[in-house]
Amino acid sequence: MTLANATEPGRVATHVDISDVVLRYGDITAVDRVSFEVRPGEIMALVGPSGCGKTSLLKSIAGLEPIDFGHISFDGNRIDAVAPHRRNVGMVFQNYALFPHKRVRENIAFGLRMHGIADPGGKRVADVLKLLHIGHLAEVWPDQLSGGQQQRVALARTLVLEPKVLLLDEPLSALDRQLRDDMRTELRMLAKTVGITTIIVTHDQDEAMAMADRVAVMRHGKLEQIGRPEDLYNAPETAFVAGFVGRINHFRAVCAGAEDEGVTARFPSGAELHLPFKGTLPAKGAALDILARSEAISVLAEGKGHITATVRDSHFMGSFVELLLDTEAGDPTRIACRPADDLPEPGQSCQLHLASPGVFAFAA
Amino acid sequence: MIRAVSLLVILFLAAPNLLIIASSFSTTSSFGIPWDGLSLQWYANLFTRSTFGSGLLLSVGLAGLATLIGTAIGTAAAFAVVRYRFPGRGLINALVMGPLIVPEVVMGLSFLIMLNAMLLGITIVNLLLLHLVIVLPFVVRVMIGNLQRTDPDLEAAAQLLGATPARAVVHVTLPIIARGMTGAMLLAFVMSFHNFTATLFLVSSEATLPIAIYQYVRTESDPTVAALSSLLMVGMLGIVLLTSRLMGLDKVVR
Secondary structure (H helix, E strand, O other): OOOHHHHOOOOOOOOOOEEEEEEEOEEEEEEEEEEEEOOOOEEEEEEEOOOHHHHHHHHHHHHOOOEEEEEEEEOOOOOOOOOOOHOOOOEEOOOOOOOOOOOHHHHHHHHHHHHHHOOOHHHHHHHHHHHHHHHHHHHHHHHHOHHHHHHHHHHHHHOOOOOOEEEEEEOOOOOOOHHHHHHHHHHHHHHHHHHHHEEEEEEOOHHHHHHHHEEEEEEEOOEEEEEEEEEEEOOOOHHHHHHOOOOOEEEEEEOOOEEOOOOEEEOOOOOOEEEEEOOOOOOOEEEEEEOOHHHEEEOOOOOOEEEEEEEEEEEOOOEEEEEEEEEEOOOOOOEOOOOOOOOOOOOOEEEEEEOOEEEEEEEE | HHHHHHHHHHHHHHHHHOOOOOOOOOOOOOOOOOOOOOOOOHHHHHOOHHHHHHHHHHHHHHHHHHHHHHHHHHHHHHHHHHHHHOOHHHHHHHHHHHHHHOOOHHHHHHHHHEEEEEEOHHHHHHHHHHHHHHHHHHHHHHHHHHHHOOOHHHHHHHHHOOHHHHHHHHHHHHHHHHHHHHHHHHHHHHHHOOOOOOHHHHOOOOOOOHHHEEEEEEOOOOOOOHHHHHHHHHHHHHHHHHHHHHHHHHHHHO
């Protein structure tokens, strides 16, 4: 099997099973009983704020951090005790970690050399150079490469070995904005072309949603929720996920009643709204956090909404108008509205009307 | 203006050396600028004195051994200090740096007392131990700086590409820190070769070159040592220039 026929039938991608993994640094638990699977050929993104344990987990899959509990398996075989150089895991480091004393070609051939794999005529290296469109850079030193080129070399260096799993640590963070948007499409296409099981670590939820088939949101070492981007966006299970995946507006309300799998939220204006609720239902009178996507909020110049707001500022953004609102029931709110003549002006008051989908209630 | 000042400073720094070189060509047996002609007689005299020859051999051998062993130990220590967190890490750091602070006279004396107590009677071994202690702080300092500038992810990357931890060091880390090691070795060699104060306590019949020079000027006052010093300067300059040509000295010590 070579990269040239990577997409042909017969290539079997690896199934990754992370089970109950715990990773500690002294007293700090970086990864706390995390379990999930990555299906063969799937692209999984691990997202979360810095310090959430996503990078530690990635390193433990690579074998660079020993785990304290649980196990990691590839296709049912435990690999958590296997030394990194025997795991056949490909990793692209955040800063690419190209060997500065080796030319591009030597960087890419390094893995073949270490594995004692003969490459007659340098064909494997040539194939992977071609796959990543960097054939013209073969004889260049790493410090002469741009960030994007370095990333391609790092990918080529790892893909030439046809690893079981591809790990990408913040793959786009070292690139400039323009290149970042292009590369995230290209990285996804590349992983899909090669058909390799891929795990991406990123702190940027846009990146995760654009590149991954499924996204695992981590927080304080624990897995908050895992699912397709649209599942996380449309049905967040925690307030953290709702706020982390996509822009969200935050309002306060109290529980006016709770019945099977739903609560009635009462806003300071007295208006009520019935919303689905996951988990233990709150008592009557308990504080609720109401999180609403911008597209679930309509701005009414008059009439009856759920929340009374005052326009602080409004920005015309082309395809939409962004209103900055002060409300009686929450933090300053930003809402994207379709441009219309009857939008309230700065200083005017208005009513906000919330309508599901895109409105979520959580216990405060 | 700044140029003129820097030129003056350089001249001031170089003046003693220039004076020594000038004296070495003197026709008389006194130090000073030879206004009344040049001669090579002091260079000739140099080769009649066997203590200089054996002193040079001892010094080069001692400095060479201290450099090789010191660089090996020092690089390993720097590796441990930079890459690992372990109990006693601070202690290693302090122990290695200690000799930089302790006056050399004290160090020489304490070595003499210690080695007497240990009944280690072999001068060359004693000298080697002393010189290792002298060169280690410099090697460790230079190598810590070098390793701190070397991305630890490089070794991790090498391992994920199939290199055993040892091969990752050999194929990736060592080539990258080779320049730094050359700088450390150069520094170690010079520190050992030049050492006088601490060495004085341990030499017996065999003298290192600096001590041979000292013993000579105690009884003689002719410019033979000026001739010797001039040759040493040329030799050292040659080594430094060669290293800088081969490795880029600006990259070695920075």
